[in-house]
Amino acid sequence: MEGRIKLVRNKLDELNLDGIMINNPQNRYYMTGFTGTAGTILITKKTAKIITDFRYTEQAKEQAVDYEIVEHGNSKLETLSEELKDLEINRLGFEAAYETYKQYNKYQDKFGFLELVSTKGLVEELRKIKDASEIKEVKKAVKIADQAFDHILDYIEPGLTEREVSLELEYFMKKQGATDNAFDFIVASGKRGVLPHGVATDKELEAGDMLTLDLGCVYRGYNSDLTRTIIIGAEPTEKQEEVYQIVLKAQLAAIDAIKPGKTGAEVDKIAREIITKAGYGENFGHGLGHGVGLQVHEEPRLAKTGKTKLESGMIVTVEPGIYLPDWGGVRIEDIVEVTIDGCRILTEASKELIRV
Structure with a gap:
């Protein structure tokens, strides 16, 4: 997975992004090897994290060895917000083809301190070529x-x-x-x-x-x-x-x-x-x-x-x-x-x- 993380970081540089948030299940699995059904990937130029709940923290540790696992409480958005602030993210990419308009509005409300940038097919482009x-x-x-x-x-x-x-x-x-x-x-x-x-x-x-x-x-x-x-x-x-x-x-x-x-x-x-x-x-x-x-x-x-x-x-x-x-x-x-x-x-x- 380390090589795939590097390729995503190259894309971040091309798009002038500080990080990207990945929720699409297939993209999440492709980037991490994590088979749980709940979790958000956060990749920045220097860090790679999975934010998930207590049901999946041990599983994520076993399967996603290249990632730091962050357990969230009742509000995943609250934990994400704290992580983004700590990482000083100014421009955050999100998967435009996956996120709903309702979810986008939630991000806007919670992440008002940064700019949300839609990305199209960033991970899917990598997935075209199979290893x-x-x-x-x-x-x-x-x-x-x-x-x-x-x-x-x-x-x-x-x-x-x-x-x-x-x-x-x-x-x-x-x-x-x-x-x-x-x-x-x-x-x-x-x-x-x-x-x-x-x-x-x-x-x-x-x-x-x-x-x-x-x-x-x-x-x-x-x-x-x-x-x-x-x-x-x-x-x-x-x-x-x-x-x-x-x-x-x-x-x-x-x-x-x-x-x-x-x-x-x-x-x-x-x-x-x-x-x-x-x-x-x-x-x-x-x-x-x-x-x-x-x-x-x-x-x-x-x-x-x-x-x-x-x-x-x-x-x-x-x-x-x-x-x-x-x-x-x-x-x-x-x-x-x-x-x-x-x-x-x-x-x-x-x-x-x-x-x-």
Whole structure:
């Protein structure tokens, strides 16, 4: 964590700040390794502190060894105010994207002796590039998702409900060590496949349905995200095979194009042009992908508006899709790690059009 603290201090110099207050849970964990659910990080040019309550002081001491732990009483704001005065903070940064307007007003009332300065993505910018330890955790989360997909192929049969499939996925992944779901799983069968975020319902699976499964888990704070589309109890129709192969072609081409220096928009364009030339451009309505790490959706974005240039160490999804009203949909998604000369696919689940 010492290296991350140093990088934040460099940012303080750039922004002419005396310190920054961090409350975003993912940023707090990233900067400290502290897994408690309550605590404010205060980083200045010379100090690094966690202000928390008696429930977490011992835990913070064990997990955040590079930080001084300050226990607050009934009022965390009162303790923060005292610390800021003692440190002679004149310009204090806060996380504009996380703090509410109500909370900002509380800070204004309590910290009237200093200037509050909004910061945007200061820690999130650092989080874009994953170090070796982070990549290891993402790989484990991806492995659990891969195993869950293999497991569910043997479980699925006509007559089961989408909700039953979703519950089985959750149960299996948690047995493998996942601490939580990365998001509400998408289990969308038949015509419901047109819904990119079609969470599970009581609809029964029917023979001949295409079934889109979008699943992921949290492992030691890091997320995975995997989507596959399969066929239930029948051979695919000509239309199902056609749409599937177009999506797969677009996905493989986009993965092949990923390398440092490319923007998210440039990679998105490659997949989008393939789908558009096949006549389904209007049926691919979302971005190609997104960063994955402590949050399942984070920077950088692979989308029409994705201006960020890819760098080695970034981890992103690649997930083109085609969604046809009154028919259904197909989406295929992998997680890839950007390397110095291209990318590495972390997902290992089969991308064949599987019949179960």
